[in-house]
Amino acid sequence: xxxxxIIEKAQERGLVQEGTHLSDSEVYQLIFxxxxxxxxxxxxxxxxxxxxxxxxxxxxKLRGRIDIRSAPGLGAKFLLSLPxxxxxxxxxxxxxxxxxxxxxxxxxxEIIRPTAETxxxxxxxxxxxxxxxxxxxVVRLYQRFELKPRSEEICDGLLxxxxxxxxxxxxxxxxxxxxxxxxxxxxxETLKNIRGIAGCAILGDxxxxxxxxxxxVFRENRQ
Numbered sequence: 263x264x265x266x267x268i269i270e271k272a273q274e275r276g277l278v279q280e281g282t283h284l285s286d287s288e289v290y291q292l293i294f295x296x297x298x299x300x301x302x303x304x305x306x307x308x309x310x311x312x313x314x315x316x317x318x319x320x321x322x323k324l325r326g327r328i329d330i331r332s333a334p335g336l337g338a339k340f341l342l343s344l345p346x347x348x349x350x351x352x353x354x355x356x357x358x359x360x361x362x363x364x365x366x367x368x369x370x371x372e373i374i375r376p377t378a379e380t381x382x383x384x385x386x387x388x389x390x391x392x393x394x395x396x397x398x399x400v401v402r403l404y405q406r407f408e409l410k411p412r413s414e415e416i417c418d419g420l421l422x423x424x425x426x427x428x429x430x431x432x433x434x435x436x437x438x439x440x441x442x443x444x445x446x447x448x449x450x451e452t453l454k455n456i457r458g459i460a461g462c463a464i465l466g467d468x469x470x471x472x473x474x475x476x477x478x479v480f481r482e483n484r485q
Contacts, residue, residue: 263332265289267300290330290338291428294318322477327369329428343368353444353463355471356422356435359409362471363435364444364463369476371423371430373438376416391421391432398423399480402434406458406479412436426477433479442466446473457481 265286272278272292292298296315321328326344353364354373380392381400389400400421404411413419413436421432444463449456458479465471 263290263293263330263338264300265332268292271298271300285428286332287329287428290332293330294328322475327425327477350443350445351473353442353473354422355439355442355465356403356420357437357439358403358407358435359411361407361409362439362465362469363403364442364465364471364473365422365424365433365476366460366473367441369424369426371425374421374423374432376419376421376432378417381416389416393421393423393430393432396430398430398432400432400434401479403479404434404436424476424480426480429480431480433476444471444473 268289269278269284269292272295273280275295275298277292277295277298278284293300294314294317298314318328321342321344324344326342329341329343330338331341332338352367354367354370356363356365374391374393376391381389382392382397383389389402390397391400392398400416402411402416403409404414411419416434419434419436420438421434422438423430423432442465444465446461447463448461449459453459458475460473460475460478462470462472
């Protein structure tokens, strides 16, 4: 895959600002944007930029993701990551205030305890955390769902480093309660379209925890 051509096309469409630094993974994720194509010629069957966005949407419906690896002259590899079953997932149970949430384990990269030195803000508004020499955006889960946390001090909580559509971000939670295999249950027709929520599950203590759709949480926070 031609990274230079992808970036040029993305700049033409206003998807990327000139001078913006993108990792290889972030560049390749651009091909999943609706209508995106680098084809020089359009035919009846190709070049219209229709298809890859549909693939990603359907993979995300299965709570999965697509990663791309490419090397010039060698080809490209598409890696599809899907839950072992669509009814049972391994999840991390976290606490935010008095509420419990379940994070799909396949979206989680690591968990860190933040320090004041690693947290900063962009333009005095958006928070970022320095993780392995990379600045990652921070999403405060209590703000996303309008909850009362145990503490609003970021250094009192934990940052869950998660991956969404080729980009990583940090999710601030109060506490990690453990790992659990959970059975996904639907929220029903009324609540099924809440962005950032994939379903619910009954936890070991009998309480109900909401299963987060981490890509949805991240997209909602950026809007």
